[in-house]
Amino acid sequence: MSDTTTTRRRWRGRRLRAVLAGGLVLGVGAAITLAAWTDNEYATGTFTAGQFNLQGSIDGATYADHASAAGAATLSFSTPFSNLAPSQTVYAGFWLRLAAGTTTAANLQLVGYTGTGAAAPQLTYSIYLIPAAGTCNATTATGTAIATGLLSSTTATSTVVPLAAPVGAAAGAAQQLCFAVASSASLAQNTTATGTWQFTATST
Template identity: 45%
Template sequence: MKHDDGPGSSGPSAHPARRRLRAVLAGGLVLGVGAAVTLAAWNDSEFAIGSFAAGQFDLVGSTDGTSFTDHATADTAAPLGFTVNPTNLAPGDVVFAPFAVALEEAATYAAAVTVSAGPVAGSLSGVTYELLRTSTFGCTADTTGTSLVPAGTALGTVSADTTFDLAEPAGGLAPVNLCFKVTAGAITQGADGSAVWEFAAVSQS
């Protein structure tokens, strides 16, 4: 009997062709998977770093306009050098003392300075004062300047919003010069005491 191997035949001669086709397709799938696996991966990175450090800030004071040092507490307050003996006052006497404040040379900020007064020690009723900001260091009866605390202010008090600015040092100290004028009113014989002022600086960025 003769077998028909023509088109559409499902005879034995068709099986090898199908196997070859499947082998080729299978080989193509394998090659495709292999190409996907061997794709190169390109990577690159960028890095950024920030370095930080605190600035410097310190307020110093001077009673001679030349030597500036730190007087950080009431116990280490700078003693004002009054030009008239402040321990032998009579009614109507006026004594004067210069002072200056500055930011130390390494400071990296300007400052706003607020003046406040601590409690008065002893008995100094009737004693008043005035605080001036002056253009140069020094303080006498004739010294004039910008009034920070008006004349007639009682010791132990400061008028509200008594502030001034200090510039950031630029190669050297930039002090603000001050003048204290203290007037003895109706004081009692033998009375004595002391008064402290605070200059509190806050940095300005």
């Protein structure tokens, strides 16, 4: 074999090794390029609870929280609530609304009641839904009552009364409940009774 042939083969071998080496370099370069084709997206959410507050009023003007039996609003019954005779009825209005800042509407319901005193078995109560601007008396306390019971009873149930959610910075529209408490024909002299009603508003 001539020196020329040997030299040619050596050059071919060198070229082949160079091409292979170049291919390896190109392969590594391609892997790096593919790894660089990545991107990220993130998403987040913030959650805030709403507010809910029920208020009551005995005059339709001044509202406050009465959240326990010990702090119950004292209803202003008509005369002669402190000098009852047999077969008489006295009346008192009680306004309820959702306070400003409340973020949902609600359903209102009488859920609990306690009655004490010697006169309690001789007294009955009925609660009527009347216009907020109305006067609670014998004329307006008519129709179907949302709740009725004996003052000495230990349980109470009522139909649901809707309460509107506040709009803007104002409180929600008020609903007036008209209480009618009636004495029986057999009411004993010099006896007293106390009734406490619990209303619950559930957000809707």
